[in-house]
Amino acid sequence: MKVLLVEDNERVTQFVVKGLQEAGHTADHAPNGRDGMFLAASEPYDVIIMDRMLPGEIDGLAIIEALRKSGKRTPILILSALSEVDDRIRGLRAGGDDYLTKPFAFGELLARIDALTRRAQGEGAQTRLEVADLRVDLLTRKVTRGNRSVTLQPREFKLLEYLMRHADQVVTRTMLLENVWDYHFDPQTNVVDVHISKLRQKIDAAFERPLLRTVRNAGYTLTSHD
Amino acid sequence: MKFARPSALTLAVAYISLGLAALALFAAPLWYAWRVTIQDGRSEVLQSDAQRLTEVFRRDGPSGLVSYINARVGLQIAGERLLLLADQSLKPLAGNLADWPTNVPPNPGVYNVKLELGAHPTDVALVHTILPDGYHLLVGRDTARFQPLEQRFWYALAGAVAILSVLGTFGGILVRRALLARIDGIRRTVSAIIQGELSHRLPTHEGSDELNTLSRTINGMLDQIELLIDGVRNVSNSIAHDLRTPLAELRSRLEELALTKPPTEQTFAEIDAAVADVDGVIRIFNALLRLAEIDSGMRRSGFVAVDVSVVAAEAVEFYLPAAELRGSSLSFEATGPAPVRGDPVLLAQALGNLIDNALKYTPVDGEIVVEVRAGADDGRVEIIVADSGPGIPAEERPKAVERFYRGDASRCTPGVGLGLSLVDAVARLHGSELRLEDNHPGLRARIVLTQDRPQVARTARIVGESGSFQHEPVYP
Numbered sequence: 001m002k003v004l005l006v007e008d009n010e011r012v013t014q015f016v017v018k019g020l021q022e023a024g025h026t027a028d029h030a031p032n033g034r035d036g037m038f039l040a041a042s043e044p045y046d047v048i049i050m051d052r053m054l055p056g057e058i059d060g061l062a063i064i065e066a067l068r069k070s071g072k073r074t075p076i077l078i079l080s081a082l083s084e085v086d087d088r089i090r091g092l093r094a095g096g097d098d099y100l101t102k103p104f105a106f107g108e109l110l111a112r113i114d115a116l117t118r119r120a121q122g123e124g125a126q127t128r129l130e131v132a133d134l135r136v137d138l139l140t141r142k143v144t145r146g147n148r149s150v151t152l153q154p155r156e157f158k159l160l161e162y163l164m165r166h167a168d169q170v171v172t173r174t175m176l177l178e179n180v181w182d183y184h185f186d187p188q189t190n191v192v193d194v195h196i197s198k199l200r201q202k203i204d205a206a207f208e209r210p211l212l213r214t215v216r217n218a219g220y221t222l223t224s225h226d
Numbered sequence: 227m228k229f230a231r232p233s234a235l236t237l238a239v240a241y242i243s244l245g246l247a248a249l250a251l252f253a254a255p256l257w258y259a260w261r262v263t264i265q266d267g268r269s270e271v272l273q274s275d276a277q278r279l280t281e282v283f284r285r286d287g288p289s290g291l292v293s294y295i296n297a298r299v300g301l302q303i304a305g306e307r308l309l310l311l312a313d314q315s316l317k318p319l320a321g322n323l324a325d326w327p328t329n330v331p332p333n334p335g336v337y338n339v340k341l342e343l344g345a346h347p348t349d350v351a352l353v354h355t356i357l358p359d360g361y362h363l364l365v366g367r368d369t370a371r372f373q374p375l376e377q378r379f380w381y382a383l384a385g386a387v388a389i390l391s392v393l394g395t396f397g398g399i400l401v402r403r404a405l406l407a408r409i410d411g412i413r414r415t416v417s418a419i420i421q422g423e424l425s426h427r428l429p430t431h432e433g434s435d436e437l438n439t440l441s442r443t444i445n446g447m448l449d450q451i452e453l454l455i456d457g458v459r460n461v462s463n464s465i466a467h468d469l470r471t472p473l474a475e476l477r478s479r480l481e482e483l484a485l486t487k488p489p490t491e492q493t494f495a496e497i498d499a500a501v502a503d504v505d506g507v508i509r510i511f512n513a514l515l516r517l518a519e520i521d522s523g524m525r526r527s528g529f530v531a532v533d534v535s536v537v538a539a540e541a542v543e544f545y546l547p548a549a550e551l552r553g554s555s556l557s558f559e560a561t562g563p564a565p566v567r568g569d570p571v572l573l574a575q576a577l578g579n580l581i582d583n584a585l586k587y588t589p590v591d592g593e594i595v596v597e598v599r600a601g602a603d604d605g606r607v608e609i610i611v612a613d614s615g616p617g618i619p620a621e622e623r624p625k626a627v628e629r630f631y632r633g634d635a636s637r638c639t640p641g642v643g644l645g646l647s648l649v650d651a652v653a654r655l656h657g658s659e660l661r662l663e664d665n666h667p668g669l670r671a672r673i674v675l676t677q678d679r680p681q682v683a684r685t686a687r688i689v690g691e692s693g694s695f696q697h698e699p700v701y702p
Contacts, residue, residue: 083512084519085528085571103508105501155543181544185516185575186509188582188645194547217498 001025001117002044006036006060007051007079012102016049019106033058040067045074047113052080052091061094068095075116079104085184107218111170118166129164132224134203134211136164143203150202155180159199163212163222172219196220238398245390253383260379264372265351269336272353275307276365283357288313291357292320308341308350308366316362323364330354330364343368408437412444424452457521469510476503513644520572520651531678532570534607535560535598541577542596549585554592556581564600564607565678568656576652577609579645580671584613588668600677607675614668623662649673 003025007013013029020027028043030036033054040048040063052060064076078096080087088099097119098112129136133146141157143150152160159180163171173192177183196212204210212222283291288311295309299322310321316332318325329339334356340347352366411429418426427448428441483496542558549556577596584594597610618626627650650660653673663670 083515101512103504105505181540183544183574183578184571185578186512187544187578189548189585191545191548191582194551195544198547 001046001113003027003113004030004036004039004043004045004048006030006033006040006048006054006063008032008053008055009051015106016109019110023110032056033060033063036060037063037066040074041070041072046117048074048076049109049113050076050078050096052078052082052087061091061096064091064095075113075119077109077113077116079109088184105172105217107170107215108172108174111172111175111219114169115166115171115175118169129161129167131164131167131211131222132209134164136161145203145207148206152199152202156195156199156202159195160203163220166222168221168223168225170215170218170221175219238394238402241398242391242394245394246387249383249386249390257379265338268351268367268369269353272336272351272365272367276353276355276363279309279363279365280355280357283361283363288319288359288361291363295320308352308364308368310362310364312362312364314360314362319361321364326362327352327364332362338369341366349373405437412437412441416444419448424448424455469507472503472507472510476500476507479503510644513648517644517648517651520648520655523655526569526655528569529567530570532566532568532573534564534566534568534573534609534675535562535600537570537573538577538596538598538609541574541581544578545581545585549594552585552588552592553590554585554588554594556585556594556596558596558598560598561600564598566607566656566675567678568675569652572652572655576649576673577611579649580611583645583671584611584615584669587615588613589615592668605677607677609673609675610670612665612668612670614665617664617667617669618662620664626662627660646671 001024003020005013005016005020005027007016007029008031010031013031017027017029028039028045030039033056036050036054037058050060050064054060060078060080064078067074067076075097076095077098077100078091079100079102080091081102083101091099097116100109100112127138129138135144136157137143138161143152143157143160159176162176162180176192176196177187196214200210200212204212209224211224212220215221279291279294282294286294291311295311298307299309299320308321308323310323310326311319312326313319316326323341327339327341329341330337330352334354337352337354339350339352341350342348343350349369350366351369352364355363355365357363415426415428427445430438430441430445479496479500483493483500487493488496539558539560542556546556581594581596588594593614595610595612597608597612599608599610600606601608627646646660646662649671653660653675656673656675658673658675661672661674663672
């Protein structure tokens with residue numbers, strides 16, 4: 001995956017670029033708005049990580065707006081120290097696809113750009129999701145594992161659907177909170193973990209091979225690979 | 227176009243001028259009415275006199291009228307009356323005027339002229355009638371006797387003007403002084419406040435005049451400013467206290483690591499612990515920023531129609547597995563839709579914090595009840611989160627919503643002590659407050675919101691860009 005990072009802080013740049021390379025991605029870097037604009041417009045990237053406040057006359061939101069106006073649909077993750085709800089809304093309105101506040105954990109960033117590129121490939125009008133022998137029918141809302149039917153509460157279904165759509169990727173607790181519950185705040189206790197373990201009880205407990213796995217220091221992943 | 231701002235003095239002058247103008251406007255018609263009445267009355271009397279003399283002339287002829295006039299003049303009953311009968315060539319035949327007055331034309335009519343009576347020119351009113359055969363008759367009267375009356379009128383008017391001017395000037399000066407004194411008081415207090423003495427307040431009294439109202443408003447503003455400044459001071463104290471502790475831990479952890487250089491395994495474990503420490507600090511930081519964001523009141527612009535019962539049902543549903551895990555019961559009761567205008571994200575967070583708090587402090591087998599009551603008649607929406615935990619002693623309750631406050635009971639549970647203050651801040655943003663009551667046993671947290679009148683929308687979410695979906699309210 002080819003990633004463009006537009007970020008002026010050297011420390012953060014080094015940290016992110018190194019992390020991306022270790023995860024098997026190639027990363028280009030632009031230290032200011034002008035270079036960022038040039039690279040984003042001329043090179044094909046799978047995802048762009050954009051700092052909001054940049055030196056020089058062009059800031060992150062201006063670049064995003066310009067890119068969107070010129071028809072570029074590359075997924076963009078906004079990285080910003082501005083954490084207020086309004087800032088977030090402004091960033092998404094400008095054309096960003098996701099918003100991550102600094103300081104951040106690298107695992108969170110990686111999980112989010114993975115999710116973004118997956119979304120860009122298109123969820124399409126899928127009606128069935130499958131991971132190994134776990135099947136979800138989105139129309140009838142029936143869930144089966146092997147040949148056993150699994151009964152889920154509406155919210156559990158939503159949680160499983162999100163995990164299935166992001167199968168083989170790491171999803172963080174924050175991503176789950178935002179996308180499954182639409183909660184944009186820190187609920188302090190490990191409530192998400194409890195929901196995951198309940199879901200795990202239903203889909204994994206009776207089977208030899210667990211599909212829903214915990215990724216240390218990052219979150220969860222639903223995968224059939226080992 | 228710009229006008230110079232009037233000082234109190236120019237205002238007073240303007241008022242006096244206005245008063246004088248009003249007086250003039252009042253006097254002019256009066257004066258006119260008086261003149262007209264008197265003149266009309268006078269010429270009427272003269273004309274009826276002329277009429278009578280004309281009848282004498284018709285009955286007795288010229289000689290008869292001459293003797294009649296001579297008799298009247300001789301008897302002195304003419305009094306102030308002027309009489310003159312003249313022939314066709316204006317030659318006097320009888321009467322108390324020696325000659326035909328040069329300034330009276332030979333046409334009949336009413337004339338106001340000056341005549342030489344004795345030595346002095348006198349104002350007279352004359353009625354000139356032409357009798358049959360071309361004889362001329364003048365009947366007149368001296369009007370000088372009305373002059374003193376007229377004079378008195380003018381004197382009275384001048385007196386009124388003088389009194390008005392003097393009173394106006396002094397009144398203006400007095401008003402100006404009183405006004406300036408009060409404004410100066412306000413100015414001095416405000417200067418003192420600018421100097422940093424925030425405890426000063428403007429003097430107010432019971433009345434409701436403009437300056438008093440202004441003073442009260444300014445005092446209200448000062449109260450609010452003082453509260454905010456106290457808040458800032460409290461927060462910085464709290465930050466100093468509550469961030470310093472984890473930062474100190476983190477620092478010593480890293481320093482120790484650098485000094486002792488433990489084996490790799492242990493180093494990584496220490497680094498993980500350090501990252502966890504930093505996350506803790508960030509968490510406090512985020513909570514504080516969120517509080518500041520709420521306190522600034524800016525979120526109010528994002529208010530939409532929200533059904534609190536749906537928000538609460540979702541929050542309960544969210545925390546239910548955690549409650550089950552702890553062996554506590556968490557139940558939800560709602561009277562039906564509870565529409566309010568508010569921020570759904572913040573309301574959800576406030577409810578989450580209250581439930582989270584209740585979960586933390588309720589012992590195993592505890593009972594937590596979340597209730598949303600929408601009174602159909604009183605227009606209120608009541609949110610109640612009641613637990614069966616140890617509660618908060620009555621005297622500690624006001625302190626419980628303060629930032630970083632942690633009761634004795636909570637010393638050993640995780641949390642940064644911002645949960646309830648956030649709930650209170652959210653409640654305040656929605657024009658309410660967090661009330662903590664005794665649940666016998668346990669704590670009963672209550673927020674009373676105002677019901678949104680038009681019963682719209684089951685629920686509305688504003689920040690759903692990353693994953694919008696239909697809400698199916700679940701009542702466990």
